[in-house]
Amino acid sequence: MSQASNNKLFAKGWMIAVYTFLYLPIITLVVFSFNDSKLVTVWSHASFRWYEALVKDTALIEAVLLSLKIAFLSALMSVFFGTFTAFALNRYKRFKGRTLLSSMSSMPLVMPDVIVGLSLLLMIVSVQHWLGYPQKGLLTILLGHALLGTAYAAVVVTSRLREMDSKLDEAAMDLGCKPWQVFTLVTFPLLTPALVSAFLLTFTLSFDDVVLSSFLSGPGYSTMPMVIFSRARLGLNPTINAVATVTIIVVTIAVIASSFYTSYQERKRRREEAQAYSDTNK
Amino acid sequence: MATTAKENSKPAQDVLLRVEGLTKIYDGTVKAVDDVSLTVTKGEIFALLGGSGCGKSTLLRMLAGFEIPTKGKIFLANQDITNLPPYQRPINMMFQSYALFPHLSVWENVAFGLKRDGMPKDEIAARVEAMLSLAQLNKYAKRKPHQLSGGQQQRVALVRSLAKRPQLLLLDEPLGALDKKLRETTQLELVNIIEEVGVTCVLVTHDQEEAMTMASRIAVMSEGYFLQVGAPDAVYEMPNSRQVADFIGNVNIFDGVIEEDEADHVTVRCAECVHYVGHGVSGHSGMAVGVALRPEKIILSKEKPKGDYNWCAGEVIEIVYFGAHTTYHLKLDSGKVIKAQELNNTRDLSFGLTWGDRAYAQWNDLAMVVLTQ
Numbered sequence: 001m002s003q004a005s006n007n008k009l010f011a012k013g014w015m016i017a018v019y020t021f022l023y024l025p026i027i028t029l030v031v032f033s034f035n036d037s038k039l040v041t042v043w044s045h046a047s048f049r050w051y052e053a054l055v056k057d058t059a060l061i062e063a064v065l066l067s068l069k070i071a072f073l074s075a076l077m078s079v080f081f082g083t084f085t086a087f088a089l090n091r092y093k094r095f096k097g098r099t100l101l102s103s104m105s106s107m108p109l110v111m112p113d114v115i116v117g118l119s120l121l122l123m124i125v126s127v128q129h130w131l132g133y134p135q136k137g138l139l140t141i142l143l144g145h146a147l148l149g150t151a152y153a154a155v156v157v158t159s160r161l162r163e164m165d166s167k168l169d170e171a172a173m174d175l176g177c178k179p180w181q182v183f184t185l186v187t188f189p190l191l192t193p194a195l196v197s198a199f200l201l202t203f204t205l206s207f208d209d210v211v212l213s214s215f216l217s218g219p220g221y222s223t224m225p226m227v228i229f230s231r232a233r234l235g236l237n238p239t240i241n242a243v244a245t246v247t248i249i250v251v252t253i254a255v256i257a258s259s260f261y262t263s264y265q266e267r268k269r270r271r272e273e274a275q276a277y278s279d280t281n282k
Numbered sequence: 283m284a285t286t287a288k289e290n291s292k293p294a295q296d297v298l299l300r301v302e303g304l305t306k307i308y309d310g311t312v313k314a315v316d317d318v319s320l321t322v323t324k325g326e327i328f329a330l331l332g333g334s335g336c337g338k339s340t341l342l343r344m345l346a347g348f349e350i351p352t353k354g355k356i357f358l359a360n361q362d363i364t365n366l367p368p369y370q371r372p373i374n375m376m377f378q379s380y381a382l383f384p385h386l387s388v389w390e391n392v393a394f395g396l397k398r399d400g401m402p403k404d405e406i407a408a409r410v411e412a413m414l415s416l417a418q419l420n421k422y423a424k425r426k427p428h429q430l431s432g433g434q435q436q437r438v439a440l441v442r443s444l445a446k447r448p449q450l451l452l453l454d455e456p457l458g459a460l461d462k463k464l465r466e467t468t469q470l471e472l473v474n475i476i477e478e479v480g481v482t483c484v485l486v487t488h489d490q491e492e493a494m495t496m497a498s499r500i501a502v503m504s505e506g507y508f509l510q511v512g513a514p515d516a517v518y519e520m521p522n523s524r525q526v527a528d529f530i531g532n533v534n535i536f537d538g539v540i541e542e543d544e545a546d547h548v549t550v551r552c553a554e555c556v557h558y559v560g561h562g563v564s565g566h567s568g569m570a571v572g573v574a575l576r577p578e579k580i581i582l583s584k585e586k587p588k589g590d591y592n593w594c595a596g597e598v599i600e601i602v603y604f605g606a607h608t609t610y611h612l613k614l615d616s617g618k619v620i621k622a623q624e625l626n627n628t629r630d631l632s633f634g635l636t637w638g639d640r641a642y643a644q645w646n647d648l649a650m651v652v653l654t655q
Contacts, residue, residue, distance in 0.1 A: 173348075
């Protein structure tokens with residue numbers, strides 16, 4: 001009995017340790033965003049001083065807006081190209097260079113960001129040298145993020161495509177769908193959940209990327225993580241805490257809402273299934 | 283190939299599907315379907331029966347248009363459809379996995395094909411309602427496929443493939459995904475619906491019972507070609523080769539040599555016994571043949587039968603009780619094991635034969651088939 005209670009105690013302690021490790025820094029950050037003191041580590045009294053400072057900090061707000069813009073656009077591009085890659089790998093079993101494509105498409109997942117960033121920088125610089133285009137800035141950051149995101153999106157979409165019964169395509173064609181109708185009427189609607197999650201994943205990846213952005217951005221194009229990073233080197237300003245807190249709140253609300261939605265869907269599905277079985281056994 | 287010649291002489295207007303020398307070769311070497319020719323008349327249910335990898339599914343997929351034949355032609359109502367894509371063929375298919383669209387309701391699944399044809403809305407509604415009541419699914423119209431039981435899903439799949447009133451319906455292992463108990467009732471429902479609509483069917487199955495109960499004609503396939511084509515009873519009672527006899531049902535095959543070859547009878551001498559066959563066969567004396575004898579045509583007894591023909595003796599080594607009948611495994615003096623099936627037509631449990639008993643198996647002179655191939 002004491003053995004069991006010891007185990008329980010150990011499990012509880014372990015859990016607390018893990019949660020502390022994961023969330024204490026975040027909680028500290030949130031608490032200190034309401035700190036009146038100019039020193040990040042010394043508590044004086046609560047105030048909204050740094051939130052007021054944040055509203056006036058146009059450089060930081062511009063960086064946040066730029067980050068959102070880049071994240072949104074690069075996520076769109078990633079999902080678009082990732083879906084095509086996944087289709088090529090899943091639906092067309094035999095074509096020249098398939099093995100190469102399949103291993104190369106997942107390369108950015110394992111390649112260190114620094115190396116990807118550096119190689120992209122070198123490429124862009126030499127292309128610019130020959131063609132005078134593109135200037136480093138929004139477009140180059142977008143391309144870099146889309147490159148990384150495509151690999152992730154391809155993985156997500158591939159796993160969904162693999163689950164899907166390939167006979168559905170044939171059934172659609174059998175019932176009179178031309179190939180493009182098979183995609184718009186059957187494949188795409190069934191793929192939507194995977195596309196949404198691929199979008200969210202690549203959005204997040206892009207939003208918090210600092211390495212690729214640092215290599216690829218040009219003057220006037222600093223993303224939020226870059227700004228935070230550069231300011232941290234000069235000594236942290238509690239405004240950063242404020243912007244981080246806002247981000248955390250937005251993300252938390254999104255996560256909670258999406259998990260509520262999925263569990264609601266799941267419960268609804270189960271209820272309907274149970275209904276179907278009880279009807280059959282009547 | 284005698285069957286093919288006979289069928290080709292049928293009046294042309296009755297023939298719905300005609301396949302000529304159809305061949306499918308994968309990767310340049312693997313012959314999945316090898317020079318198959320067949321004709322299916324209007325209203326017929328034609329079954330392609332064979333084990334896995336015999337080419338039956340490839341043949342069906344070529345009919346549906348999912349595979350392009352390497353050689354040969356497919357004609358539907360005298361029109362060459364060999365190179366038409368699936369969406370232009372007046373042929374619909376019911377898939378083994380049903381392939382119902384999970385994001386669409388039952389109603390929308392059935393209407394799917396009609397909408398592609400650009401049919402007016404009120405006509406679609408009327409057709410879908412008619413189809414659903416045919417399968418008694420009206421009250422499930424708004425359900426999604428995952429909210430239906432296996433049998434209901436199967437009926438949705440069937441009426442979806444019937445909704446466009448195809449000239450030819452293809453069925454891929456129609457009962458393959460159901461458990462055994464559901465099969466019998468579903469099979470009847472299926473045949474009833476098909477007969478009510480009066481559509482011509484080609485069905486693929488590995489289950490000989492399914493083929494025999496549903497089809498009006500069966501083609502037994504192996505390694506890409508037809509071994510035998512015929513009505514279910516003809517294929518069962520008059521197999522034309524060892525492979526067919528072996529594949530359809532249980533069979534005991536005795537190897538022997540024709541001794542007497544007369545117009546009204548032949549005798550075949552085997553190691554175990556002498557068979558007296560009460561009809562002539564296309565062979566000659568001295569020819570090595572196989573004699574196929576179904577287990578249910580054997581009568582077992584403890585007494586030695588009179589006469590010199592059509593019996594043999596052995597030891598009971600296995601008794602398998604099935605309820606309605608019992609199968610006895612008899613080890614003959616030559617070492618060969620044969621199966622004999624006795625109907626349990628009384629409630630008397632003491633038939634008298636038990637393990638280790640010596641028993642006599644006998645059969646009449648029309649019970650066996652002489653296999654010359």
